[in-house]
Amino acid sequence: MAVTVKYFASLRETLGRNEETIEFEDGMRLSRLWKKANDGEPMPESLMTAVNMEYVKGDVELADGDEVAFFPAVTGG
Amino acid sequence: MAVTVKYFASLRETLGRNEETIEFEDGMRLSRLWKKANDGEPMPESLMTAVNMEYVKGDVELADGDEVAFFPAVTGG
């Protein structure tokens, strides 16, 4: 199984990448995905998270093919 | 002494006049002005009143040369 992970704005610049594919076995949750993608670092609490372009709250379980996005506070308008 | 009296909208139509000059001695108040101008009828409570183009509340005293206006609830915009 695999998910696409996207990073935006200052987070994208800090991490130095904007998109990647992460493969995993069953039972992958958001916080573990972050750690797997970021050398075991815990997920910063201030980040906003979306799965399949919908905001999610909490440590939701992911499914094969999901598009996951991590980004800082939004500042549009 | 004299004041100019103006009537607007439905009130103007009901009374059949839009402007008149009322002469008086000293000490004329709004309610007495209305009666003098309207055959002794008491002033309807729902009317809005302005003196010199400023809203007034209560039975204010009038001065020579004042412009007094009586009109129903406003409905602009």
Next chain:
Amino acid sequence: MRIEIRKEVFEPYREVAAYQKILAITGKAGATCVFVGTMRDFNEGSSVRGMTLEHYPGMTEKHLHEIAAQAGERWRVLDCLILHRVGEIRIDDVIVLVAVWSAHRGDAMDACRYIIEDLKSRAPFWKKEQLDDGERWVESNTTGYSEE
């Protein structure tokens, strides 16, 4: 600040764009809130064909200037434009335009709302509607919301 009573039809968005061009607020006005009130073909359950808008020349302009000044005391306002029709109004004619420029959105939106609410409840204008079966003076403005 520009406040005008208009006897002729006007195109509100052209007015806002044209007025903004003469304002020296480039880079300062982060927020503009515009309200446009338009003649509907229905009111209080009746079909309406048109209307006549009467005002109190002199006091109306004076009152609108006072409203605008009050809004400027309560919120940070860079400029404002108020245009209001009088005379014979047809369906879909613009009746009123209120535009407020501020640095920030809250100031612009609150001030615009304040001005239109005061204008509706206090500015000396009166509407007489032409219905299918005659005319009627509008007795009071509505709350501003659809009734379910």
Next chain:
Amino acid sequence: MRIEIRKEVFEPYREVAAYQKILAITGKAGATCVFVGTMRDFNEGSSVRGMTLEHYPGMTEKHLHEIAAQAGERWRVLDCLILHRVGEIRIDDVIVLVAVWSAHRGDAMDACRYIIEDLKSRAPFWKKEQLDDGERWVESNTTGYSEE
């Protein structure tokens, strides 16, 4: 309803007037509320020269449609138009336009306010400002009011 992300500069009042022409709401829309957000030359105490607006293609549009739908559930809305710039923004460029058409003013103004507040706090856009001495990501939007 039209919701668009724009890479090019747009003239907001021309957009509102043009969009309104294609709406079949003649005589029904008594109230239109328009909010226009414009690039200021200052922010949080600094002089700003320009900025880059990033978004999340796909989710941004989806989220704006959801906001508009929510506004339509809470208030009586006839139609709405939301345009938002992305890419390189210069001083005085329009960043965002929100226009709401309703029968009555309260519905149009509340819905417009709701949409812009949600857009500011929830729609996935990010601003990076160019200052005199470098660049900075804007960390959060302001409350919408001038700070005394």
